[in-house]
Amino acid sequence: MQSSSSLDPVAGREQGQAQIDVERALAEIRAGRPVALRGGDPVLALSAEALDAATAATLSALAGAGARLVLPAPRLRRLGLADRTEAGAVALPTLDPARIETLALRLDGRIDAPVAPASAGDAAALALMALAQVLPAVIVVPGEAAPPGSLAVTADAVFAYPRRQAAGLRPVSRAPVPLASAPDSEFVVFRGGEGLRDQVAVVIGRPDFSGPVAVRLHSACLTGDLFGSLKCDCGDQLRGTAGWMAQSGGGIVLYLDQEGRGNGLANKIRAYDLQARGLDTYEADEALGFGLDQRRFDFAAAMLKALGVTSVRLLSNNPEKAASLEAAGLTVVETQRALGRVTPENIRYLTAKRDRAGHALDLDAFACLDV
Structure with a gap:
């Protein structure tokens, strides 16, 4: 049976463009640049591992005090929220690279502020990080604002991307x-x-x-x-x-x-470092924010x-x-x-x-x- 997109050339072209948009967005994330996610809950997303002084200054000008660090449930449990089952967002009044690294990556990190439920835009931003195989921690700026030249992609396209790729x-x-x-x-x-x-x-x-x-x-x-x-x-x-x-x-x-149960090579080597410090393979992945198998x-x-x-x-x-x-x-x-x-x-x-x-x-x- 033919798919609806193959019967509808317009729908097929739209799906094709959506896939291209996500592929370009993945390249931007891996290059350390922010991507705008559009839809009902628009946000600007940057991989936490890509934050440097220049990017922090750019995002601070856009966000004011409204930025947040979105983390998956396994990482939040590692930070001290033992019963956490859903992703959450930690407020970032300032984009402090040292604090963000501690919350996103370090074994001795602990939650230091209230954790809000992740929004739809937050979930799409985390999904984009997973597809790019970077650390599952994302700096999110709410709203439509974005640096000049930033790539935009819809949240729906991000979520549909794996299924369409397989097809x-x-x-x-x-x-x-x-x-x-x-x-x-x-x-x-x-x-x-x-x-x-x-x-x-x-x-x-x-x-x-x-x-x-x-x-x-x-x-x-x-x-x-x-x-x-x-x-x-x-x-x-x-x-x-x-x-x-x-x-x-x-x-x-x-x-x-x-590679690395779907986490990517860089994250696998991060997990190896944690294993060298005493964690088993799954504990190390969970400390980085991953589930048992991606x-x-x-x-x-x-x-x-x-x-x-x-x-x-x-x-x-x-x-x-x-x-x-x-x-x-x-x-x-x-x-x-x-x-x-x-x-x-x-x-x-x-x-x-x-x-x-x-x-x-x-x-x-x-x-x-x-x-």
């Missing part, structure tokens, strides 16, 4: 790429799904698409996949899965650009469907991946564990995944390792 996913290139453990492999590159980033389907061997296909959804892990970090088991899972598929009738590895897998299902897959044997320890594929209309006939090495450096990480996120990991045999 527009398309393959753009493919070629044989022999791997050490799977010489008969083909890389298929898709554009879309998550922001402006490319996604890769690695087709290993000659899987039979008329039946269940062995599949792994593997989120990119620069530190583990490329550099062999001992803090996780990601590289082991990736290479082990590819080798197993090569020896077992073939399969597909989807290599998804969702990843989406609807576009992964779209990639599989584009390749002709309808039924899956999933290689994963994460029950959420199977649920996401089934919700997107694929049949998951079996889930098989994807194992990696257990070491003194990663056992606390693996234990947290088992205990906090329900991953299927049997670590009892390694209880003697120093955590």
Whole structure:
């Protein structure tokens, strides 16, 4: 069935322009410039990590004493509001970079002022930060005022962006790429799904698409996949899965650009710093303002469907991946564990995944390792 936008050229053009507006807004946020969010509750939004003296002076002239720092619920809980379940806004009578850094990032930060409920504009500003993969803390100036040349985007476009990106996913290139453990492999590159980033389907061997296909959804892990970090088991899972598929009738590895459980590389390294100071992987993410997992897998299902897959044997320890594929209309006939090495450096990480996120990991045999 055709979508309403494909039947209505005007609606299609409007949606296309809305996507372009969000993509430009993401570039502005990542470059450290403010973006105007329009709609019923107009605001000007700036990533808290981008605040410097010059930007503070510009926003202060626009905001007077009306600016606020919007923080997600996990960060507010870390700041001392133990029962907080919704995002909130802290008043910023002055744009003090030191205070904002303490509230947005530091482990020793504590709430120092009343926290107001987040407005619709605040929620859109936080959503924009999430899409840009910057720290989930945003300086908001209410109203229509904006510095000259500021980009504007509607809040509705921001919220609709992920769904429309998944719907527009398309393959753009493919070629044989022999791997050490799977010489008969083909890389298929898709554009879309998550922001402006490319996604890769690695087709290993000659899987039979008329039946269940062995599949792994593997989120990119620069530190583990490329550099062999001992803090996780990601590289082991990736290479082990590819080798197993090569020896077992073939399969597909989807290599998804969702670093750090969807938080982005910079935030992942921030979380690593917090882990070095004693927090586990989920505690570190929560201290930064993130939930347990920001990843989406609807576009992964779209990639599989584009390749002709309808039924899956999933290689994963994460029950959420199977649920996401089934919700997107694929049949998951079996889930098989994807194992990696257990070491003194990663056992606390693996234990947290088992205990906090329900991953299927049997670590009892390694209880003697120093955590």
